[in-house]
Amino acid sequence: MAAFWKSKSEPQPESLIxxxxxxxxxxxxxxxxxxxxLPRKAGHTEGARTFRKIARYCSEIGIKYLTVYxxxxxxxxxxxxxxxxxxxxxxSYLKEAISDFKDDDIVVRFIGDKSSFSPELQALxxxxxxxxxxxxxxxxxxxxxxxxRDEIVRAVKxxxxxxxxxxxxxxxxxxxxxxxxLYTAGQPDPDLIIRPSGxxxxxxxxxxQSAYTEFVIMNKLWPDFQKSxxxxxxxxxxxxxxxxxxx
Ligand code: FPP
Numbered sequence: 663m664a665a666f667w668k669s670k671s672e673p674q675p676e677s678l679i680x681x682x683x684x685x686x687x688x689x690x691x692x693x694x695x696x697x698x699x700l701p702r703k704a705g706h707t708e709g710a711r712t713f714r715k716i717a718r719y720c721s722e723i724g725i726k727y728l729t730v731y732x733x734x735x736x737x738x739x740x741x742x743x744x745x746x747x748x749x750x751x752x753x754s755y756l757k758e759a760i761s762d763f764k765d766d767d768i769v770v771r772f773i774g775d776k777s778s779f780s781p782e783l784q785a786l787x788x789x790x791x792x793x794x795x796x797x798x799x800x801x802x803x804x805x806x807x808x809x810x811r812d813e814i815v816r817a818v819k820x821x822x823x824x825x826x827x828x829x830x831x832x833x834x835x836x837x838x839x840x841x842x843x844l845y846t847a848g849q850p851d852p853d854l855i856i857r858p859s860g861x862x863x864x865x866x867x868x869x870x871q872s873a874y875t876e877f878v879i880m881n882k883l884w885p886d887f888q889k890s891x892x893x894x895x896x897x898x899x900x901x902x903x904x905x906x907x908x909x
Contacts, residue, residue: 666890666893666896666897667680667723667724667893667896668723669722669723669724670721670722670723670724674723674724677900678896678897678900679899679900680723680724680725680896680900681725681852681853681854681876681896681899682725682726682727682850682853683725683726683727683728683729683849683850683851683852683853683854684720684725684727684728684729684852684853684854684855684856684896685728685729685730685731685852685854685855685856685867685868685872685875686716686728686729686730686731686855686856686857686858687731687855687856687857687858687864687865687867688709688712688713688730688731688732688858688884689857689858689859689861689865689883689884690705690709690858690859690860690882690883690884690885690886691705691706691708691709691883691884691885692705693705693859693883694708694709694883694884694885694886695708697883701747702744702747703743703744703747703748703751705883705885706744706747706748706751707751708885709884709885710751710755711885712884712885712886712887713730713732714755714762715889716887716889716892717730717763717768717800717802718763718766719889719892720800720892721766721767721768721799721800721802722766725800726800726801726850727800727801727803727849727850727852728800728801728802728803729773729802729803729805729846729852729868730802730803730804730805731805731808731865731867732752732804732805732806733748733752733774733805733806733807733808734805734807734808734809734865734866734867735774735775735807735808735809735812735866736809736866738778738807749779749780749783752779752783752806753782753783753786756783756786756787756790757786759790760786760789760790760793763794763802764794764797766799766800767797767798767799767800768794768797768799768800768801768802769794769795769797769798769799769800769801769802770790770791770794770802770804771791771801771802771803771804772787772790772791772803772804772805772806773803773804773805773806773808773813773845773846774805774806774807774808774809774813774845775807775808775812776788776806776807778807779806779807787806801849803845803846803849805867808845808867809866810866810867810868810869810870811866811869813844813845813870814844814869814870816843817840817843817844820843821835821839821840821843840870841870841871844870844871846868846871851871851872851873851874851875852868852871852872852875853875853876853899853904854875854876854877854878854895854896854899855867855868855872855875855876855877855878856877856878856879856880856892856895857877857878857879857880858880858881858882858883858884858887858891859880859881859882859883859884860879860880860881861879862879874904874906874907876899876902876904878895878898878899880894880895
């Protein structure tokens with residue numbers, strides 16, 4: 663169990679503020695493999711293990727929403743064998759995930775455009791969502807074929823068509839309404855986004871939702887990321903003074 667944060671059944675130390683929603687850009691798998699003279703796909707396999715461990719840990723300590731960036735709309739440009747290896751990994755992982763997250767009471771959701779994946783993978787994504795939807799633990803958003811610009815373009819198109827068909831009026835368009843047309847509709851914006859591997863980039867991840875998000879960049883490659891690194895990122899967040907544009 664947590665060395666630093668308590669289990670969700672106990673109150674957290676008073677001086678610490680746990681974020682409600684955490685986003686993670688799981689970066690550095692390729693470099694991790696290269697450092698060891700292994701193919702990039704070995705880094706993704708290890709990254710998947712880290713993902714499972716950290717997702718469980720977040721649920722244990724009482725994070726309400728976790729969004730992980732697993733595959734971007736731009737990742738299709740990678741060499742065919744790397745994309746193939748990632749698809750295989752998603753397939754085997756999503757098969758296990760159906761029972762895997764049951765004990766943790768985790769609700770699994772996918773954000774992104776499912777339609778580009780194989781019919782088998784799409785069916786697994788839907789099955790994961792269906793069988794976990796009535797749980798009341800942490801919501802885990804897995805971003806797959808996700809790009810934030812694409813998400814915003816889709817929202818704009820859907821808003822236009824709903825104005826045209828009379829479902830909403832132009833006057834009703836507000837920041838809240840735009841949020842309600844995104845994949846994350848109904849969820850709070852991320853309080854904290856963690857990027858391991860030392861890169862200072864947002865990489866098309868939750869652009870609208872991260873207007874007031876705190877960023878923590880960690881100098882660890884994702885496959886090396888431990889629960890203690892999560893503790894550290896959360897501790898840094900807890901010390902930030904969030905002003906939302908005020909003073
Ligand atoms: C970025 O590292 C990582 C990815 C594009 C893939 C992330 C996927 C996983 C961690 C697999 C687990 C996910 C699930 C849902 C099973 P990179 O390859 O760009 O690393 P580099 O910058 O070092 O090259």
